[in-house]
Amino acid sequence: MDLLTTAEALAFRDEVRTFLAERLTPELRRAARRATSVFHPPEVTRAWQRILHERGWAAPDWPVEHGGAGWSDVQRYIWAEESAAAHAPSLAPQGLKMVAPVIMHYGSDEQKATLLPRILSGEDLWCQGYSEPGAGSDLASLRMRAVRDGDDYVLNGSKIWTTHAQFAQRMFCLVRTNAEGRPQTGITFLLLEMALPGITVAPIPTLAGEHEFNQVFFDDVRVPVSGRLGAENDGWTVAKHLLTFERGGRYAPALAAHLASVREAAEATGWLELPGNGERLAREAIAVEGLRAIELAALAGRGPADAVRPSMLKVLGTEASQRIDLLALELAADWQGDLDNAPDAIAVAMPRYLNNRAGSIYAGSNEIQRDLIARGVVDQAAA
């Protein structure tokens, strides 16, 4: 049975379409279509999150007790498809998708009560303080020190590639509390406010000339011990729990919308009629359908094992996205007019192509994902 064509699923899809038709404004749609990165500008995401929050739909993945939408996996997939097809902005993942599930799992009652509602409403934006100069793929080698002093940890060091740190009210971060033994055992997970004295956010311009990420410096920053998530020196366990959410996502809905936008521009400019171009677009449409099939199989409890699927999807999804960007770039190269009046896919082709080179690097590079897939397959064979 096709999970997406039950009477219940079809009725839900209709409800979602009606909502999007009524509440997703032309300005928000245009902003999403013209976004140059997967991280949409905060003024756009916040405006859309407010509208969703009013409807109780800001957090499809959260349980109802914390203000989640209470949807099934199938409903969440339908939501992802419809909101991508309608060009709804993507909400910032650091709060809603990354730190919130670990606060729910490891947080104290007080942490849950104070932090989760502010994430849900969009009042607090979060950033992720994991990577450091010299600690990326090999994250466990991180060195930013946190020394206990009374009721505080005192932090010194820096974090790098911190997306949207310049907008964030809070950061979740990994710090070194013990330099002895295996590197993984001396790491602690902290939640902190970005306004604390001693924090400096320094921009790192991207290749596209945008300010998306930063280096964040900590100079004797005092973070209350009450900001710790999980036990001291056990932050690696919390971080691993979080990474499963970071990599787990759905790729096909957004890719299908991206491809539709490129196809629209290809038709409008006549590029589609040139020899070979229709075939190249069709190839990508097949790749996106393939991803969708894996994602739907997972919903039905079939397909690749949980140990390898998130990594497979990440590699296939980001590589397809980069190939579609390349098609858009070729299309844009033939455009003679003013970019402001160009079809959306052409207008943003260059910055999008440049920014999206990062897709195969962040959230664990694709080389690391291939390694994880290989290990997962070996473990399965041995089991």
Ligand SMILES: Cc1cc2nc3c(=O)[nH]c(=O)nc-3n(C[C@H](O)[C@H](O)[C@H](O)COP(=O)(O)OP(=O)(O)OC[C@H]3O[C@@H](n4cnc5c(N)ncnc54)[C@H](O)[C@@H]3O)c2cc1C
């Ligand atoms: C757009 C963007 C946003 C980001 N946002 C954040 C953020 O908000 N917070 C945060 O903490 N970090 C963020 N990152 C950092 C990201 O997590 C790291 O870039 C990533 O983990 C890779 O680390 P690195 O850049 O230090 O590269 P390295 O780890 O130095 O890797 C360099 C190259 O070597 C390869 N390599 C390394 N080890 C292996 C291995 N064992 N086997 C095979 N190949 C290997 C890698 O695949 C890569 O090609 C962001 C990165 C990007 C690009």
